[in-house]
Amino acid sequence: MTQENVFKCNCPLARVTEVIGEPWTLMVLREAFLGTRHFNDFERELGIARNVLSVRLKKLVDLDLLERVRSETDRRAVEYRLTDASRDxxxxxxxxxxxxxxxxxxxxxxxxxxxxxxxxxxxxxxxxxxxxxxxxxxxxTMVPGPDANPELVARFERAVTAAGDVQGG
Amino acid sequence: MTQENVFKCNCPLARVTEVIGEPWTLMVLREAFLGTRHFNDFERELGIARNVLSVRLKKLVDLDLLERVRSETDRRAVEYRLTDASRDxxxxxxxxxxxxxxxxxxxxxxxxxxxxxxxxxxxxxxxxxxxxxxxxxxxxTMVPGPDANPELVARFERAVTAAGDVQGG
DNA sequence: CATTTTAGGTTGCAATTTGCAACTCATACG
DNA sequence: CGTATGAGTTGCAAATTGCAACCTAAAATG
Known part of the structure; x- marks a missing residue:
């Protein structure tokens, strides 16, 4: 089973691993917060392979975490900009x-x-x-939300029964 | 260049990708917060491959994010417990x-x-x-700390010059 | 206006990492 | 004693990463 399929539910932490749970994505976002906007700059600052960077940027744009905008002053250039979601x-x-x-x-x-x-x-x-x-x-403590599927609810019941509720400390 | 080598400095965000910037680690920690303690339970709840789980647990123990303790009641069993660092x-x-x-x-x-x-x-x-x-x-805004190496300081100077300081919004 | 450079990619291939099933080894259970 | 269980390891196929080279369109240069 692959990481993305864990609890095909809307478990937010499982979804988040789709983004930052793979190499480079977090560093790409950090670069964006540092003001980097261009493909070549991401590559140079991070030393990331160009094909991987390409895949990462596409995914971030797909997820609305970066916005891909053609530069107005230079028609070759593209800008990757933070969005409301990534700023958050x-x-x-x-x-x-x-x-x-x-x-x-x-x-x-x-x-x-x-x-x-x-x-x-x-x-x-x-x-x-x-x-x-x-x-x-x-x-x-973590509890099932309104959109939890039965599988997850059962999983929480197991956890509670077995371990005496969520073990934070 | 591999992700772990970016700025061989102590850049905290670069270091953190070593932990959660690879598949499964975040989910393993989530499981630990949910009360999971045993190898087979991590495997069953997450559906992670056993060899990968083995590598992840070793790394988390290495980093002091999990503590590996032999069970007292069953000498086959091992418990992986949260530490102060991971609770934090x-x-x-x-x-x-x-x-x-x-x-x-x-x-x-x-x-x-x-x-x-x-x-x-x-x-x-x-x-x-x-x-x-x-x-x-x-x-x-992000600024170089006391332990920044010259390379990182230069990198910040470039960012400030080029982008008008850190672009958070 | 021909030539070179730059921006933003893609492609091919080797090396690493992951997913899966089977196997081991020590202890517990009956 | 025989079987089951916990915690791994091993071998191999498939997917992902790292690296270098290549491509295309649009500046910049002379």
Missing amino acids: LLPILVGLAQWSGKWLCEGHSATRFVERATGREIPRIAVRAVDGRELAARDV | LLPILVGLAQWSGKWLCEGHSATRFVERATGREIPRIAVRAVDGRELAARDV
Whole structure:
């Protein structure tokens, strides 16, 4: 079975692996956030193979995470631009970078995220309740949503029965 | 060039692709959050090939994102447990699921994240300034950190010069 | 206006990674 | 003792990646 077929349901995390769960896609999005717009620039900055880059960009455009626009000033050139959907990924990218800096780079981060206006460091991304309280892993649980299929509901029941609800901590 | 070699620096987002930027790893972590602990259960729930699962678990253990513990009650069995580092990934997983539900599943999410105590939906994960204000993409910028190598600093300078600073919006 | 360069790809091929089934090895169960 | 189970490993076919070369249209150059 391939990753894309896991729970053919609308499980959001399964769907997301379609995007960032394959090599290069996350780095391509990072480049786009850094201002890169052109095919050759993505290639040069990342060192990604051109055929793979081609496939990745197509997929991102398909998913409405990049917009492919012909340049007005140079009719050879094409611009890949962030969309509302990909811009909305920013908290995730910041959070991933913070997490990685802490746990994978042992605090030696080569990049920092700061508030543009003040230059102050962005505080750690957190899960908060409606009233603003910060929540720990053990305070959060995953439940089947309105569009869960019976298979997934059964899967959750198994998990709850076997493991005493979601094990966040 | 392979993805892992991009900027051999400590760029946190580049490092993170080593973990979740390859097939299955994110789903394995999701399973762990759902309470799965055993090799055969990961295989059955995800439908992942056993050899690939083996490689993924080894890597996650290497990176201290899972802990491999021999079961006390059954000496054949092994438990893969979340660590402090992987538990700290929760905000990211919640954020990714929220984002995906909104932009990839068109609102038809099969899973929801709720506060365990109250059952109330977790609000959208956001980037906030130190004073708590929510920040948009255009309010955030990436800058070289204390451990950036000259190559990365140059890369940022190019980006700033060429694109008028980081293009978040 | 002929020539060269540039932008954005595609193609072919070798190397790596994945998917699948079968096999191993140690322990548990009956 | 015989069988089943947990946690892998092994071998092989299929898919994906990395690399270099090639292509086409549109600038730029002289």
